[in-house]
Amino acid sequence: MSPTAAAPRLVALDWGTTSLRAYLLGDGGIVLERRAEPLGILNVPERDFRAVFDRIVAEWRGSDPMLPSIASGMIGSAQGWIEAPYASLPADLGSVARSLAIVPTVGLRIVPGLAQRGRAPDVMRGEETQLFGAMAQSATLSSGGVAVLPGTHAKWARIAGGRVEGFTTYMTGELFAVLAHHSILGRLAGATGSDAAPGEAFARGVRHARDADGGLSSLIFSARSTVLVGELRAEDSLEYLSGVLIGDEVRAGLASGDRPRVLIGEPALCARYATALGEFGVVDVDSLGDTAAAGLWQIALHAFPELQRADGSSRRSVSA
């Protein structure tokens, strides 16, 4: 008897700082069910990760107490459930799968983050899993290229031959948040979020970052001074600031020789990056959406031999 697509094979958790996304995956990594809760590691009452885990997976594991489980993200940090020490570069599916941490009481595997040492120390935790998911979806990326993961701490990752070879973090999302909520720039605009589609003020900010010299701490002040001299509306200043910040990230990334091939993550944010890249003449960039579940499946294939019988994906050979 061959397994049916509806048979549950893996519990996969993308467990970050502010949110928890849980997936029940079937043969070939297909998503059978999904849940999202605001139970990031900083929001778990009394740090009782076990209680959250049990509640989330109880129903899914009900019929199969041996159902394997795997998690990525900040749940493996020093502030998480069990620390999964960073794996080294270059990193491929095999080396990461060999470095999984395990929570003994429940058998949960936790994916390690990646650390880059040397002249440009850098770290990621969670994005490595999204990268392996993206490689499974894009043979072009897997063979070689740069993937950009926008977010609080945006990553530009260099991929070659199915391996993560190096990466650079830009604190763009967190900079926008602290400036909008805690600086004079937000007070001017009456701080709001920036979830809307990027407008002309956004593109104008991108072009300012592209064309002006003076450094980022000067560029961001232009979100205030351009209003005060009457050349930008106060209510547009956060859109403009978003453009300046993402524009400077793109300027710096391109200047360092990275040319993005794919965008990974939340579609509205990826759309902002695609717009910004377009202002620099980089137009043929694919947006892959959220690839965490796909990445957790790929890593689990290496960690749980019993899953390989359940992998119907023709792409496995690409990323294995």
Next chain:
Amino acid sequence: MSPTAAAPRLVALDWGTTSLRAYLLGDGGIVLERRAEPLGILNVPERDFRAVFDRIVAEWRGSDPMLPSIASGMIGSAQGWIEAPYASLPADLGSVARSLAIVPTVGLRIVPGLAQRGRAPDVMRGEETQLFGAMAQSATLSSGGVAVLPGTHAKWARIAGGRVEGFTTYMTGELFAVLAHHSILGRLAGATGSDAAPGEAFARGVRHARDADGGLSSLIFSARSTVLVGELRAEDSLEYLSGVLIGDEVRAGLASGDRPRVLIGEPALCARYATALGEFGVVDVDSLGDTAAAGLWQIALHAFPELQRADGSSRRSVSA
């Protein structure tokens, strides 16, 4: 009878966002008395600027109700007592003195800020007064050069022939404050101030900003990642961040062709900038301290003809 040095001639107020510094000046602009209160314009109860003014100057004006008074800083902004519209560039003592606003009820003159229009819109309010004070103290600067005013919104001002010709703002101080108090970088270090003398971690941050590529939003993340890979102590990370931010400002300023000749402002902060400039090989920079009172005196000399009899300064001809 010649006036004596002890005769009060002018009440001079440096009235900013968070603090008020008041000076009673005598002949030649000599400081007879000074007061400092945390009554910046955002902290004045019920925005009753008149009450604060009356209380501060009552004693000083007691013997001479006609004693002239002048103020600079955010007191002349839209959030201040009376708005003093920005003056244009280039700006000299004469053009600024002709643009003073006046608070009718008490006769207080308010110095306008400066606005730079065109390709690089920028504004200052308060620093123009410090610049005129610095020119009165440094004939070299007055003839031509770049002055740097570190602070919340640091300014690099280009001076020639006694005029402010252009300037660039770097939001370095505010960036440090919001990152230390509201971002993951501060949480890592256990946010504290950064008032101590700059240490080796500061210089290391400066050198990283000098040597690394990648843009500021990438550089600042290194204050976290370098700790996480074990190459920087968590308690040193804010010193390092301070170095990265000031170092990137210096890098950008020098790259745009500005070569600082003097530093103006709070001595401990100027010392940080001098250290940072030294890492870039710029070593012969004078630190002038706080020049606001000297600048208010110079502007008042143009605004109040009766003061010119009281000006014993031999430098007046340089800056007039």
